[in-house]
Amino acid sequence: MTESKFPASRWQKCLVVGAQIRVVGIEARALVHEMGEAHGLRGEALSRLGETAIGALFLASTLKQDQRINLRVEGVQDMRRIAIVDADHEGRVRGYLIQRKLDQLANAPKISPIHNLGPWGEGLLTVLRTALMGADGSAEGPPYSGTVPLLTGYFPKDLTFYWHQSEQVPSALGIHVKTDPRNSGSLVAAGGFLVQGLPGADPEDLKWAQDRIESLSDFSSLVSEQQSPLEVLATLFHDRELSILEERELKFFCHCSHAKVEQAIRFLSLEELNSALEEDGKLEVRCDFCNKVYLLGEEAIRTAMESLSPKK
Ligand SMILES: [Zn+2]
Numbered sequence: 001m002t003e004s005k006f007p008a009s010r011w012q013k014c015l016v017v018g019a020q021i022r023v024v025g026i027e028a029r030a031l032v033h034e035m036g037e038a039h040g041l042r043g044e045a046l047s048r049l050g051e052t053a054i055g056a057l058f059l060a061s062t063l064k065q066d067q068r069i070n071l072r073v074e075g076v077q078d079m080r081r082i083a084i085v086d087a088d089h090e091g092r093v094r095g096y097l098i099q100r101k102l103d104q105l106a107n108a109p110k111i112s113p114i115h116n117l118g119p120w121g122e123g124l125l126t127v128l129r130t131a132l133m134g135a136d137g138s139a140e141g142p143p144y145s146g147t148v149p150l151l152t153g154y155f156p157k158d159l160t161f162y163w164h165q166s167e168q169v170p171s172a173l174g175i176h177v178k179t180d181p182r183n184s185g186s187l188v189a190a191g192g193f194l195v196q197g198l199p200g201a202d203p204e205d206l207k208w209a210q211d212r213i214e215s216l217s218d219f220s221s222l223v224s225e226q227q228s229p230l231e232v233l234a235t236l237f238h239d240r241e242l243s244i245l246e247e248r249e250l251k252f253f254c255h256c257s258h259a260k261v262e263q264a265i266r267f268l269s270l271e272e273l274n275s276a277l278e279e280d281g282k283l284e285v286r287c288d289f290c291n292k293v294y295l296l297g298e299e300a301i302r303t304a305m306e307s308l309s310p311k312k
Contacts (some may be wrong), residue, residue: 009250009251010091011025014243014245016240020197020198020201020205024061026054026229027229027230028191032049035050043185047179048083049085049097052071052073052095055159056093058159059159068089068131069087073120073126073150073155076102076123077122092252094253122153125162171194172194173192175192191228193232256287265283273305282296282301
């Protein structure tokens, strides 16, 4: 793990005093930098994974205790990209990005870049909300899933559309991830804001708050090395009182473990396990979400094979 030059990432959940409006600010430079280092991503790829991670955290900021969300964004533009991110109510997030040049795909569709769409191009955005397992192994409530098409190819706009369409929550969202092409695509800024109307919100108050967020046409210069999103938030709503409901540190966190990997290799075929055993007596398994490598030895492979062998 590399030492981050950025301050600890965090979210600030606020209420606009006297209005049924919640505002959330996220500062995520340290977090997105760490994800990029773990996956070896910079530049454009880091921007795409970073904005998805911040979006997942905004979704997670609305969760009840013991819930988590999985956000999947899949789009085709100059490349085919899939970002898969998990986040929970405690502000823990993990995720990865798969991208392929279109000509590397078998049966690649003949698509040239779609000029009026953003970097994600055409595709789908899916949110899955589930309950975490309780201590007794029980999960409360059924999972909820919603999918919307990518209308603009710009992630913040399409996630805003998801909230309107799938959850009927009026929202305005700004997310900004900036990398520096002159410094091999390393991270400069990462964060954003969310404004949402709660039940009973006065439409005029809501419109006023949304206009504030949407008036940030010069988002890039505001959210920069100099000013974090949390500072911008305070400036933006300087004439209204904000009461801070929660401030929490956000973490790049993966719950993979050696024991879980040992369980997971039971999904491999007997042939695959057997050839790993014969080739070098060990199996290397990489976790997609955090890129950590687990080495399983002969004993673990044999245990998995025994569980797969037909019972006599
Ligand atoms: Zn992991």
